Amino acid sequence: MRKFVSLLVAVGLLFGAYAITFGLPGTDATSEAAQPQSAAGGRPAGGPPGGGRARGATSVVTTALEQRPYEVTLYATGTASSLRSADVVTETAGTVVETRLTANRDVEQGEVLVRLDARTQELNLEIARANLQQATDTVDRYDRLRAGGNSTITDVAQSEARVAQQLADAEVGLAEVALEDRTIRAPISGRLGLSEVEVGDILGANDVIATIDQTETLVVEFELPERAIGVLGQAHEVLVSTSAFVGRSITGEILSFDSRIDAVTRSVTVKAKIDNAERILWPGMTFAVRLLHESEPLPVLPSTAVTWSRMGAAVWVDDGGTAVRVPITILYRKNEFVWVEADIADGAMVVTEGAQKLRDGAKITAVGAETEKAPS
Structure with missing residues (x-):
């Protein structure tokens, strides 16, 4: 008998704990009936429009898809x-006798910057010109003799005289080039750089003496x-x-x-x-x-809208209260936003919160919309 009473007490305690936790059977219906009705009489006061959330629908937050360019920095x-610069280089070795290498001044192409000792080259030019004059006189004399009927001047002798004249003329040209090389000129127009060349310095061939920019x-x-x-x-x-x-x-x-x-x-x-x-x-x-x-305008969304699966990245679009999964390709990320490539119409409502709870074809109810704007 004592065991039976203990059993009844235990059952009563369990029932009381159940009632406290889950309420007595029928309480929900009674409470719903006891809720005050709105003035329209169609739904309980404080409930969502249209008689409350649809049965089995998932509450989500959506935002409209925007098109914005992505800025890369x-x-x-x-x-x-x-853009153009040149080194002033010597053609031959020699001793400096004159310089015009003031730094940071503007120079014109062809302007004289340095002169080297050219006495030897001047003498060589005089010798070459004298040899040319002698060869020219010889050719002129042979021509006059031949024109006067003198048969002592053969064709061979006249031909050799003309060759000697040509060689002498070439020697004059070489002497003039050698003399010109003793004068160093600006290869381009521009601003002259710093130089350490002074009068009396001995320069070698191909020495860089200054720069022009x-x-x-x-x-x-x-x-x-x-x-x-x-x-x-x-x-x-x-x-x-x-x-x-x-x-x-x-x-x-x-x-x-x-x-x-x-x-x-x-x-x-x-x-x-x-x-x-x-x-x-x-x-x-x-x-x-x-x-x-x-970039060109691209679809931009908060990064919270992106979900991942074995099939890759996707977003959920609100299609008249039904969740539709749309695959995307993420092109860029910046802060909390992503620029994507997707087959989504501009302005479509995309789920940005609650997407992890969805499956394709699920019923959804938008309870709010994102107001934060993507960076332009």
Whole structure:
């Protein structure tokens, strides 16, 4: 008897615990009937429009698909050089007797910069001219004799005299070139660089004595990472700046880029030219380079809209209250947004929250919409 009473007490305790946790049977129906009705009498007060959420529908947050371009910004450091420059080089060895190598002055092409001792070459030119005059006189005398009927001048002798005249003429030309080589001229027009050559110095052949730069246009050479290849084929301009002129950006035009990736740095070399008509920028300066490129408008979504499966990336589209899975290809990422390639109409409502709970064909109810805008 005592065991039976203990059993009844245990059953009562279990029933009480059940009632406290889940409520008594029929409580939900009674509570629903007891809820106040709205003025329209069609749904309980405080319920969702249309009589409440559809039975079995999943609550999600959606946002409208937008089309926005993606901006690519690449950074690099480059060094400037002249679009055209030349070294002033000696043709022959000699002693300097005159210099006009004042640094940072503008020179014209052909202007005399240095003169070497040319006494030997001047004497050689006089000798060559005297030999030419002698050979010319011989040819003229043979011609007069032949014209007067003198048979002592044979054809061979006359021919040898003409050959001697031609050789003498060539020797004069060589002597003139040798003399001209003693005068060093500017190979191009531009700004003359610093030189340490002074009067009395002995120079050797092919010595570089100065440089000349045409600084109206500069070329900035820099390197970009391998991922920039797709952008280089479409971009045409860069922005450059230098610490010498803080806050000033200069637009440059891409001239060329290498046809291969460097095996060590995994980068591509690029050259861009910048206008320097004011000549305030100098060759050798360091520049911070920015390459900006804007793509065509592409579908852009918050990254929370993307789901993954064995079939790849996809998003869920609200098709009249039904979830439809649409495969996508992610093209770019930036902050919390992704630019994608997908067969989705512009303005379609895409699920951005709650997508992990969905399956194809599931009923959904949008309870809100994203208001955050993608970066332009």
